Amino acid sequence: MASEEIRVKGTVQGVGFRPTVYRLAKACGLRGNVCNDGQGVLIRASGSEETLAEFVTRLQQECPPLARIQELIRTRCIEEFNFDDFVISQSVSNKIKTEITPDAATCPQCQKEIFDPFSRFYRYPFTNCTHCGPRLSIIRAIPYDRCNTSMSAFVMCPECAKEYNDVENRRFHAQPTACHTCGPTAWLERADGKPVTASMFSMMDDVDAVCTLLQKGEIVAIKGIGGFHLACDATNETAVQKLRQRKRRYDKPFGLMARDLAVIEEFCIVSGKEKELLVSAAAPVVLLRRKEETNRQVHEGKEKRRVLEDFSVSSVDNKNTQQYCIAESVAPGQNSLGFMLPYTPLHHLILRRMNRPIVLTSGNISDEPQCINNDEAREKLGKIADYFILHNRDIINRVDDSVARVVGEKIQILRRARGYAPAPINLPAGFDKVPPILAMGSELKNTFCLLRDGEAILSQHLGELENAAAFNAYQDTLNLYLNLFEHKPEAIAIDKHPEYLSSKLGKELASANQIPLHQIQHHHAHIAACMAENGIPLNTSPVLGIAFDGLGYGEDGTLWGGEFLLADYHKFQRLATFKPVAMIGGEQAIYQPWRNTYAHLISANLWDKCQQQYTDLEIIKFLQKKPLNLLNQLIEKGINSPPASSVGRLFDAVAAAIGICTEECSYEGQAAIALENLVDVNILNNNEEKLIYPLNFNFSDNIYCIDSAPMWSALLSDLQQQIPQSIIAAKFHKSLAHAVVNMVKLLCQEYQISQVVLTGGVFQNTILFQLVTQQLQELKINVLTHSLVPTNDGGLSLGQAIITAAKLITNY
Known part of the structure; x- marks a missing residue:
């Protein structure tokens, strides 16, 4: 006989790990115990060397769905443990080195139970088990035991306690375990404080009533797992517009939730990898490409929808989703939609009768954090929502929805x-x-x-x-x-x-x-x-980092945003950048793209030519109405107009020049996103040299500088010739990628670099990202990109x- 202490570190608490250990230990005939502590899970086991080895192998192979073993350390003990059987012991508090599990989407077993009339969890909106449910959002302290969560307020009924203590049960030590008898409850309220009565609408319960309210065009504030959301029918233009005005979120796309994949596939093209992401335990909002037909809003279809809704707003929503169109105001000017699937029983129950998507956006006034408690929500969301669906389980930790996409079969968060x-x-x-x-x-x-x-x-x-x-x-x-x-x-x-x-x-x-x-x-x-995140070791050769974004504070006290850095973990050297151009008005330039256009034209010494040769262009007429003498003084004297090498502002300048968000934006990057969405993809696949705008490379003070000045002459000429926006947008993306790749070739050869990093917010632009990545890979250059953390x-x-x-x- 042999005895071992087996230390398991990683995501091993609150995920059904101890029951798995117990089950496998019993199957292998081991004696001993298992417990949670501050470092993870500690197993003490006695048995033959063969059965101990079998146990460890099976433990790694049969790990619970939400668990992640980071490290498993086996230590041989001289004496046998004094156990007659294998048992699960109480948690031990000591130095905290363990992990907290993220909140997880409702597992298939729990989904089945909430729709099973013979289950005691039938229509219970807080059903969960060790494979799913709240974790981070309800935890106050470690170890992850019920007394350290917001579930401590709810005493388990005998049936829940029996399952909680049954090592063979899926809910063994699932800390949020509860049911209709003993757990949190949900209820419906009107925002105006008037009573809600069952006679107001047909409903099975308060949660079911939410579906009817959404079908009728109401806005409902929903208390979720990590905060409040605001919801409305995503196919109802009036409801979506009303939500935008009340929330003061005028342009930024709304997130969407649909009952199942079939509903999503009515509106978007969904790849296999995207399906995996949608149904994963993380259940993020996934950016998906719209189907062409969903971009066309047909009046006949919209009128037909309204008639059908008025006829049967409270009946089961069995109508074919193809007759619906996503409201134009959901994602103005976007070629993609952000969809997620229900990730709590509450969401599943609300959407059970809903064959069309709903808007599900953060429950806040724009730029404020999500509301997380009932009184705060009543105060801050009472003028936005018509109704509230509330519950009495406290949210300890505010957790917003994640957003992800798939680019070239690679997930990007x-x-x-x-x-x-x-x-x-x-x-x-x-x-x-x-x-x-x-x-x-x-x-x-x-x-x-x-x-x-x-x-x-x-x-x-x-x-x-x-x-x-x-x-x-x-x-x-x-x-x-x-x-x-x-x-x-x-x-x-x-x-x-x-x-x-x-x-x-x-x-x-x-x-x-x-x-x-x-x-x-x-x-x-x-x-x-x-x-x-790509696992590059500490002492590795420097990489060529390409960091494009809105702006960041540079080593020289100026604003950077278009950088080529020779970098390792210790230091960096700035090898190349974009020519700095004034941000007229400082932060105002972020939200008024025309300021960047004018600054670029001044920087390129083109303004005089514009007033002589391009006076018929809309952008020139627009700029001539601005206080140009004042703007010139701001630039010349450097008053609130810092020079910035920002690629983000270059995108804004081009967008405004061709008539996109020229006057103002309501959020940073709006103009650049709109520019990307306009791109004619046929131009991207055309290799004719004439479709590339020229950008110059200069070298001075031991640094290369990319100058966009020659591009502006060509772009203005295209505008004068009335070249479509979509073609100009495509040419700009191609030209920028072409310049980046040529600079990389030059620097890699000069500095003997073998790896390139693409990072910064500008590389959220899928077209630029893919063009640069593909062209560099064709040159046999190893390209490192983000997947675990945002770019x-x-x-x-x-x-x-x-x-x-x-x-x-x-x-x-």
Whole structure:
């Protein structure tokens, strides 16, 4: 007989891991016990060497669906354990090194139960088991036991307690286990405070009533798993417009939810990989390509829909979805739609009778964080929603929906939140002895990052910190993570931008706790994040990082945003950039694209020519009405018009020039997204040289500079010849990709570089991303891209943390 202690680290709590251990240990005839503790799961087992080996092999092969074994350590014990059988023991509290599981979408077994009239979970909107349900959103402390979650307020009934304590049951130690008798309840309220009565509409229960309300064109605030959502019928233009006006979200696309894949496939082309992503436990919003016919809004079809709805708003929605059209206001000017499937029993029950999609967007006023408690929602959403579906299970941790897409069979996470956070990211070789580090992230699309024990714990998406409520929520979430993981950083990493609120808070924390502060350059952090998630070891040869975004604070105090950096984890050298152009009015240039057009024309010395040769162009007529003398003074004197090498602003300038979002945008990147959606793909596949706008390469002060000036002459000429917007948009994308690839060829040859990193928010542009990637791969250059963390600022904190770790490890 032999005895072993088996330590299992990873995502192994709250996922049915101990029952699996128990079942396998009994099957192998072992004696001993298993328990949760602060480091994960500890198994003590006695048996023959053969049965112990069989047990360990099967444990790795038959791991529960939501579990992830990061490390399994076997230690031989001299004496046998004093056990007569194999048992599950109580959790032990000690130093926290374990992981918290992300919230998981409803598993197939639970879905079946909520629609089974003979199940005690029939139509119960909070049904869950160890394979699914809330995790991060309800946890207050580790170990992940019921007393440390918001489920502590609900005492289990005898039937739930029996299943909870039955090691053979799917709900063994599923901490949120509950039913109609003992668990949370959901109820319907009117936003105006008037009573809701069953006679108002046909319904089975309050949750079922939501479907009827949506069919009638009402807006409903739904309390979900990690926050509130606002919902309406996505095929009802009036309802969608009403939601936009009330929420003050005028242009940004809305997320959609559909009952099943069949409904989604009526409106979008869905690949096999995209289906896998939609039905995964993470259940993110997936960006899907629209079918051509769904882009055409036919009046006859819309009128027919209204008549049918008026005739039978409360009946089962069995009408064929093909007669419906997605409302134009759902995603204005977009070729894609963001769809997700129901991921809680509440959503499944609401959509049971709904054969058409609903809008499901964050329950907030634009730029504020999602509401998470009932009173807050009543106060802030009462003038947006007509009705509320509320429940009495507290949301401890706000978790927004994740957003992802598939590009070339590779998943890309654009917003990392529900379903993914806070699952850890393993660090590359050389970072196993990393000291605890806290990285504060960026100002926009913020996340923060905790580094410890060879892994990175990235927070969920926390939004734009320039909003006071969002910054307060950021601080609350940071404190929760630090307490949950008992994380005591030995260093803090921040962005170099002096005005980022996250950087200011990082400075305060470093000063108050007397720990070192590391200021990390924005684009270096982008590149390092991509390197880290691709497993590039600590001591590796430098890569060529291409970081394109809106802007980041440069080493020289100017704003960067179109950078080619020779970089490793320790340092970087700026090899090339785009010619800096003034951002007239500073931040105003982000939301008024015409400012960038004018700045580029001035930079290219073309304005005088424009007033002589191109006076018939709409963009020139538009600009002539602006206070150009004042704008010129701002540029010449450098007053609130910082020079920026931003590729993001170049996109804005081109978009405005051809008549897209010329006057203003309601969110950053709106003009660039619209420009991408206009592209004529036939031009992309045409290799004629005349379809490439010229961009010059200059070299001075030991750095290459890409100058777009010659492009502007050609583009204005195209406008004068009335070349369609779609062709100009395609030519611009081709030209930019052509310039990038040529610069890469030049730099790789000069500096003997074998790997290229593509990063930064501009590479969310699928067309540019694919053009550059394909052309570089044809040159046999290894291209590293993002998949685990966003290419935008949502991945920045990982890069900040990993660069700081490299410096501390090597005493650089």
